[in-house]
Amino acid sequence: MPDAVQKSPSSTPVGVDTNRASIARVYDAALNGTNNYEIDREVLRQVATVAPEVNDLAWANRNFLIRACRFLATQGKVTQYLDCGSGLPTAENTHQVVQRLQPDARVLYVDNDPVVLAHGRALLEENPQTRFVEADIFDPKQVLENTTVREFLDWDQPIALIQNGTLHHYLGADYADLMVSYTDALASGSFVVVAHFLDPQTPEHSEIARRMEEKFTHSPMGSGVFRTWDQIATMFGGTRLVDPGLVLCEDWWPDGPRYTELNQVQECIAGGVGRKA
Ligand code: SAM
Incomplete structure (x- = not known):
């Protein structure tokens, strides 16, 4: 029996098109999750024809996020998190990592995928200290004006704004401005x-990198842009990067x-953490 029909019909939320790959489900498949369909796994198989270790892109991304969250909760003492493009729940979700270290931390997830x-x-x-909001993370106004976003987080206090593994799915050229719109709204001491x-x-x-980009963007998922160091460096909204700066995800305070x-593949994903003065 093909994998796609092993799930009961009720496991497919209303409004989900199982004939179209979704970013979140492809990512879930790369992390060995179970909330994905045949069309999602096919995207990875296609990329694997040029980069057999493609799943390591997802792992490098996810493990960086977990380490960054630990840093924010301990050294940064951040108790508010706005996680844009949360992805499907997996092990060590943002709220689980930070609430273990800062029990009073509030985490607000934003995503637009029905699954x-x-x-x-x-x-x-x-x-009670975590919320989920449906919005377009590439439309900062829509996120920042959302009632739950305004009321659940205290915007006079520091917030960690997380765009982890998301902006490479944004095809516009104004990603730097987009991030400034977010950081302008943050209080001093935010990350x-x-x-x-x-x-x-x-x-x-x-x-x-170019071959993976070609495969991702021409797949049913439709996006996955590999940008340069200089381009990615503009995505921190004018914040100052904390040590060691923008580096390969695998090189950001490894365990x-x-x-x-x-x-x-691990040489093709970078990350960093900035702090607003
Ligand atoms: N941030 C998580 C992480 O690093 O493990 C998940 C990254 S996953 C690759 C990207 C997530 O962004 C997916 O869950 C996808 O649904 C979400 N996403 C992509 N475009 C979006 C948009 N325009 N608005 C809201 N969410 C979006």
Whole structure:
């Protein structure tokens, strides 16, 4: 029996088109999750024809997010989080990481995928310090003017704004302005987290980045832009990057010494954390 029909019909939220890949479900498949369909897994198989380690893009992205959240909750003492493009619930979601370290932390997730919203809301039913909002994260006004966003977070206090693994799905050229619209709304002492597909512009890795981009953008998922270091550096909305700056996700405060070399895919995703003065 094909995987896609193993799920009961009731596991497919109303309004979901199982013939179209979704960003969140493709990402879930890359992280070995179970909330994805055949069309989503096919996107990864297509990218794997040029980059067999494609799933490591997702793992590098996710593991960076977890480490960044630990940093924000401990050293940053941040108790408010606006996580844009939350993705499907997996292990170590933002609220689980930060509330373990800062029990009073509030986390507000924003996404526009109906599967994410259904699973997210179910997961959070019992958690009064976490909310899920449906909005377009590439329309800052829509997010910032949302009533729940305004009322659940205290905008006079620092907030960690997270755009992790999201902006490479934005095809416009005004991503820097988009991020400024967000950071302008943040109080002093706030943080910005960004992880993004990278074209390292080196002879060894640029080719693989371009080939993955080609596969992602021509897949039923339709997006996945590999931008340069300089382009990604403009996405922190004028905040000052904390040490070690914008680096490969795998190089941002790794959990231990490196015993194995990075593969070609791990060289193609970068991240950083900025702090607003
Ligand atoms: N941030 C999570 C992480 O780093 O593990 C998930 C990243 S996942 C690759 C990108 C998420 O962004 C997906 O859940 C997708 O539904 C969401 N997303 C993409 N475009 C969006 C949009 N325009 N508005 C809201 N969410 C969006």
